[in-house]
Amino acid sequence: xxxxxxxxDLHVYYGxxxxxxxxxxxxxxxxxxALIGPSGSSKSTYLRTLNRMNDLIPNVTITGTIKFRDQDxxxxxxxxxxxxxxxxxxxxxxxxxxxxIYDNVAFGLKLAGEKNREYLDQxxxxxxxxxxxxxxxxxxxxxxxxxxxxxQQQRVCIARVLAVSPQIILLDEPTSALxxxxxxxxxxxxxxxxxxxxxxxxxxNLQQASRISDRxxxxxxxxxxxxxxxxxxxxxxxxxxxxxxxxxxxx
Amino acid sequence: xxxxFDEELDELDNGFTEMGILVSNVVQQSxxxxxxxxxxxxxxxxDHDHDINxxxxxxxxxxxxxxxxxxxxxxxLREVVTILKAVSDLERAGDHARNIAHATIEVKGNTRxxxxxxxxxxxxxxxxxMVKQAIQAYVDKDEEAxxxxxxxxxxxxxxxxxxxxxxxxxxxSDADVxxxxxxxxxxxxxxxxxxxxxxxxxxWIVYLKTGQIVELKLMK
Numbered sequence: 150x151x152x153x154x155x156x157x158d159l160h161v162y163y164g165x166x167x168x169x170x171x172x173x174x175x176x177x178x179x180x181x182x183a184l185i186g187p188s189g190s191s192k193s194t195y196l197r198t199l200n201r202m203n204d205l206i207p208n209v210t211i212t213g214t215i216k217f218r219d220q221d222x223x224x225x226x227x228x229x230x231x232x233x234x235x236x237x238x239x240x241x242x243x244x245x246x247x248x249x250i251y252d253n254v255a256f257g258l259k260l261a262g263e264k265n266r267e268y269l270d271q272x273x274x275x276x277x278x279x280x281x282x283x284x285x286x287x288x289x290x291x292x293x294x295x296x297x298x299x300x301q302q303q304r305v306c307i308a309r310v311l312a313v314s315p316q317i318i319l320l321d322e323p324t325s326a327l328x329x330x331x332x333x334x335x336x337x338x339x340x341x342x343x344x345x346x347x348x349x350x351x352x353x354n355l356q357q358a359s360r361i362s363d364r365x366x367x368x369x370x371x372x373x374x375x376x377x378x379x380x381x382x383x384x385x386x387x388x389x390x391x392x393x394x395x396x397x398x399x400x
Numbered sequence: 401x402x403x404x405f406d407e408e409l410d411e412l413d414n415g416f417t418e419m420g421i422l423v424s425n426v427v428q429q430s431x432x433x434x435x436x437x438x439x440x441x442x443x444x445x446x447d448h449d450h451d452i453n454x455x456x457x458x459x460x461x462x463x464x465x466x467x468x469x470x471x472x473x474x475x476x477l478r479e480v481v482t483i484l485k486a487v488s489d490l491e492r493a494g495d496h497a498r499n500i501a502h503a504t505i506e507v508k509g510n511t512r513x514x515x516x517x518x519x520x521x522x523x524x525x526x527x528x529x530m531v532k533q534a535i536q537a538y539v540d541k542d543e544e545a546x547x548x549x550x551x552x553x554x555x556x557x558x559x560x561x562x563x564x565x566x567x568x569x570x571x572x573s574d575a576d577v578x579x580x581x582x583x584x585x586x587x588x589x590x591x592x593x594x595x596x597x598x599x600x601x602x603x604w605i606v607y608l609k610t611g612q613i614v615e616l617k618l619m620k
Contacts (some may be wrong), residue, residue: 247456355473359473383473383474384473384474385611392474395474396473396475397403397405397473
């Protein structure tokens with residue numbers, strides 16, 4: 150089976166500083182991959198290159214290849230809007246737009262010119278259901294998304310990504326600003342989504358990585374030290390650096 | 401970096417080693433008491449059996465506490481699990497030492513068979529040495545020494561079979577030795593069970609080092 154997404158010899162430089170030192174990773178369809186590692190290990194940099202969010206940063210140089218469905222996403226003909234629709238992203242701080250819950254979720258489709266109200270209603274409902282927040286917001290769809298709790302906002306943001314039918318969902322520490330109950334709701338949401346979407350999440354919460362991910366990649370100093378089944382990484386990692394980090398000996 | 405967790409783990413590790421030494425001493429004493437027909441020492445072993453059981457409970461509680469409070473992973477988790485599992489094996493080995501003490505008391509005053517007792521003494525020394533080797537293998541976290549325990553286990557099984565045959569032959573020729581001979585069989589079986597449990601401890605040492613759950617007896 151071909152890989153959905155793969156990076157080869159991926160280097161990222163911020164000015165002279167080499168943040169990523171040749172990353173080779175592949176992602177098959179479905180499942181959750183957790184990217185873990187100490188602060189400054191460049192795991193978030195890696196995540197952001199996967200849908201070209203780093204393009205916005207001045208002085209950034211990217212070499213190597215990233216292929217999504219065998220297409221180089223850094224090729225000149227790549228349409229960034231389409232790319233980010235296919236590879237959506239959820240950030241650390243819930244960032245709903247300052248309008249209604251409904252408009253937040255329908256935003257992407259409206260931007261693409263969708264006007265059919267019935268269709269929009271249906272997508273909004275399905276996406277909110279998939280993000281496991283429908284029951285809590287269905288009677289307030291036209292109220293501001295900012296009135297929701299942090300955990301609800303984050304699930305609305307996930308619904309906003311789901312509404313445009315992505316293939317891959319990138320998450321950058323999606324629960325680090327949330328309390329444990331909200332975090333566990335996000336975690337169960339991700340576990341439900343893992344069969345239909347390919348999920349890549351950066352997390353500092355090692356227990357979260359071990360609870361929800363199928364595969365874990367350990368980043369350190371801009372390199373991938375080890376990538377393997379999550380069970381293997383957490384029970385018997387091959388590399389000492391991984392063991393030391395996972396068991397809290399440094400980092 | 402030294403973690404708070406390392407101190408807790410050291411405490412658990414030392415506690416396990418101490419319990420290992422305690423069990424090793426009790427096995428040694430029970431064998432000596434049996435060989436020397438020392439009823440008094442045997443009774444002391446029976447009276448102190450609860451010491452080992454209490455140690456087991458202490459170490460189990462400590463292990464549960466560490467798991468709940470520190471959520472260890474990788475080799476840290478393996479160390480706690482090793483102790484949690486191996487501590488039951490040590491406790492069971494202690495139970496069999498107590499059985500030997502009971503046999504010492506029962507045999508006293510009955511017609512005995514010197515030849516079988518000599519064999520039992522050899523078997524007892526071999527077992528005592530093996531218990532010490534197992535505890536040392538744990539202290540050294542020595543996977544190879546742990547694997548080697550199974551060889552002694554095999555030798556002990558041979559001894560037990562010989563002793564059983566000899567006991568039955570003695571009973572057949574002289575009914576007076578019945579009580580003693582039955583107890584010889586029981587003591588031989590207890591010694592093999594002790595070796596069995598210490599072989600299990602060896603299996604947990606292999607797990608600690610490699611993450612593999614092995615059956616040393618099936619690996620030969």
